[in-house]
Amino acid sequence: MNAPGTLPPGWDRARLTAALGLLLEARLRNRPEILQVWPEHPWDRWWLAMRTGTPLTELPATAPVLTHCPDCVARAALCAGERPPSHPGDDESACACRTEWATAMRASGTGGTCLPRPPQRxxxxxxxxxxxxxxxxxxxxxxxxxxxxxxxxxxxxxxxxxxxxxxxxxxxxxxxxxxxxxxxxxxxxxxxxxxxxxxxxxxxxxxxxxxxxxxxxxxxxxxxxxxxxxxxxxxxxxxxxxxxxxxxxxDDRRHLARMASYRTYVDRPGPGTRMAASRRGG
Incomplete structure (x- = not known):
């Protein structure tokens, strides 16, 4: 049976997908996005690396990571640092942190009703x-x-x-x-x-x-x-x-509307957040 998880909650799915949108939109416009807030949960950061296909060290903002579970910090960083980022596996004999993170993250976006959905064709x-x-x-x-x-x-x-x-x-x-x-x-x-x-x-x-x-x-x-x-x-x-x-x-107007929509989700107060050291780019 899994050992109990020791990590506090991460971002909900709405915030994570909004951060993903900011990173991908900025990349496609060749305007690197520096997030003013950045998730501190190791599995949130790993998820962004997986979904962007980019090693975590190359994503444009960093902040201190939670250290409550050193094993999770090490596993998430190792997998997120590969090119492309990789999955740690689903060994259920390990600690329960990732399973608890995934359960909460997926439940928060059930049905897609609370997710950011700016216009996109x-x-x-x-x-x-x-x-x-x-x-x-x-x-x-x-x-x-x-x-x-x-x-x-x-x-x-x-x-x-x-x-x-x-x-x-x-x-x-x-x-x-x-x-x-x-x-x-x-x-x-x-x-x-x-x-x-x-x-x-x-x-x-x-x-x-x-x-x-x-x-x-x-x-x-x-x-x-x-x-x-x-x-x-x-x-x-x-x-x-x-x-x-x-x-x-x-189209510039649609792009800016999407970025503004995503920022309202990312910049709201919530658990698992640290302010990034740098300001976002244009």
């Missing part, structure tokens, strides 16, 4: 192994413009970066076996101004229509704009993300 659909891909793709084409498509087989490491906050040794192993069991189709999609929100709701409609199960659920679509950008970079490639962002999301 880009999103992604992942048609999973064994899904009715032709029928799903036809339904998606009825609602979105398909900007890019590729068929490939996922690796276990990519699955870990897609869902870094998943937990439970048995569940994670079963999910990874499913996602790596055959080819997937990765679709980069363009939709209306709130394409991500629309796509998330459509995902649930399509899963129901095609009798998806709790694990073998046919279709992944992100539930917030920041992770939509992260998913495109991970699954379709950073060059593809840069190209479609430049073409469809580069």
């Amino acid at each position: 880009l999103t992604l659909a992942l048609l999973k192994p064994g899904s009715p891909a032709g029928a799903l793709r036809a339904r998606l084409r009825g609602q979105f413009t398909e900007l890019a498509c590729n068929e490939r087989t996922l690796t276990a490491r990519e699955c870990a970066r897609l869902y870094p906050d998943a937990y439970g040794q048995g569940f994670v192993a079963e999910r990874t076996r499913y996602l790596t069991s055959g080819p997937v189709q990765v679709l980069v999609l363009l939709g209306p101004p709130h394409a991500v929100d629309f796509g998330d709701r459509l995902k649930h409609v399509l899963r129901l229509a095609f009798e998806a199960g709790p694990l073998i659920n046919h279709l992944h679509m992100p539930d917030n704009p920041a992770e939509a950008l992260a998913d495109i970079a991970l699954l379709a490639g950073a060059d593809t993300l840069a190209h479609v962002y430049e073409r469809w999301e580069h």
